[in-house]
Amino acid sequence: MSLENVWRDEWGRLLALLVAQTRRLDLAEDALADAFERAARTWPAAGMPENPPAWLLTAARRRVLDRLRAEAVAARKQPQLVAEVRTAATGPGGDDDLLRLVLLAAHPALSEEAGAALTLRLVLGVATADIARLFLVPEATMAARLTRARKKVVAAGVPLAIPDDSVLPERLETVARVAYLAFTAGYAPGSGVDVVRAELAGEAIRLVRIVRGTGPAAAATPALTALLALMLLQHARRDARVGADGRLVLLPQQDRTAWHGEEIAEGRSLLADLTGQRGVAVDSALAAEYLLQALIAAEHARAGIAADTDWVTIADYYRQLERLTGSPVVRLNRAVAVAEAGDVTNAITLLDGLDEQLPHSHRLPAVRAELLAREGRHTDAVRAYDVAIARCANEPERLQLIDRRRGLSAT
Template structure:
């Protein structure tokens, strides 16, 4: 990965936050950052890459914003110096606190995007794209909707922010709680995008998943709640397996084949301790919180199984049945089918997939694996070929190709 790619991938949200706090113009900030990145791409070489790539991008983008402000001032027949001095004026509309309530750039920006004037799905999509830098195509997979739908949501959210003059400001402490469900859902989706990227060359984007977990923890420290506690438990248990999920050659290592000594058992212990403290108190009252609770309990079953054969798949199947009742979705049904197949046999799992439709490669991949286990090799090859054609993650696609080829012709 080049230094520029690393900046765009890992620092995008912070770049937006820095410039937005100064200029308060989302439209100008996004355009300026895009132009600065394009300029860096055209001019940086191994010999000319700056020692501080982030600083270079910020400086270049800041100059472009100031140029636009000067041009706007001239067009409005105003004194250009007034625009240039915008950076030095009090930042009304940027913060309503003194900076101590939210001392975290990414959380501040996510809270800004979670303004109640924006619909929750638009706020989350905007945060995932603007703050976390997740591609629109991957956001569409997370929401289980077409890419064009997500692109339209993001566009509408941006226009709402600009046209309605929604302040990119931190609300008072009492109002922060009203935005936390959106922040929690954004962290959850961001973690999912890092844990299982829908496209690209990486099986795992550990830095994105880790940043999402950190965002959830910071939010929890700002405004403790059972929902956020459960989200942290869920994400921490999943993230604890990160080092074992990728082979030394970069290949996918399935859960049953992972070296469990490579799991971060200290992180698992911390998550289990937090879960015990939660279960000694009142449970979650919201659907979102109950959903996180059920998913966390599934993660506990995996994290506490010393060997693959010790996994209590019947318990996991029951938990997924409860989750499907609470929040029905094709993705939950597929996960439940896998658990039922492990507990009761592949044909019972396949029966649960009858009539299910789900975009992407996961459904035909699961169906193909279960068909292979059931001895229906012809259909398994067809399903796996479909999964290969739909899979946009390079490492997962190679795994599916290997599995398909192992079935012969």
């Protein structure tokens, strides 16, 4: 086991225990970071200790004591913390401590984007520079954003506690929204040179797994179960989404032998839980939304070849999803599915009115261009491609649009 693996596997649990004991988010985070830094300096020469988490926990607690001695309240708090160091230095805390930290980082007082960034930092230990890269902002901007999020949590008086049963499901759904935002940022980068950012999507999946493992209440939350199914079914295709030249590969052209079958199987098993085969009910609008998205992903994953895709069923799922959410993006996706099911004229009609709702989207004119081309309206299609290209800030997608426009112009 490497130090990097210890960081990945134990950061969240160690920080949760330190926060639970100190009630000081800033102090706990700084102390744990110092402990890992010390490990990076000493372990290569001295060797990894027999119990790395316990070593790090002890080092962090000692750092806490050093800080507290420098503060005015040291005389009152020091004896209690010393006792905790002596009695609890065998390893990370229980799942309840981790769940408290997750709920703290994803508190409703924060915006979902701020909550996603803070969760990645606190629960998963992702470095600020990496979070900035994942969200396509400068490191200084992300550092400031994280600082504001921490201060807001403190100012809001967010308790480090697990809410009672009447509130916990709603808070766990907030966690699901945060994880969904992080996952979406991985698979729909609005700008930059990445086709997908699979690392961020993988961290979002790890977060949901961690939360579902904290206890029966989290494991039984339908929104989290549906979200994990959706993530796995989407993430299973990650290696087929990018070609050898770095270009985006659309679903019909993807090499299905590169899909991860074990993840598809797990996603399907989770769906079986939620569709009544094993008696677990979907009891919220958010869970229903994620379930419908997962069912769509499962239909794509089921197809052995592109021609086997059941577009009629997918179009119906999008119809239900649009009725549930009213989302213009869902309507756009529904139009694509309706066209693939063979009704291009109706698909074009479904795009009516979306320009006002999606004025900056490059995907809307791109879809319109494709559908117009299928109807033989090449001049209108070229104009739509020009709009899509002008709006697109993601370089691989822009190059693909240019190629499609060029091919249309040559016909």
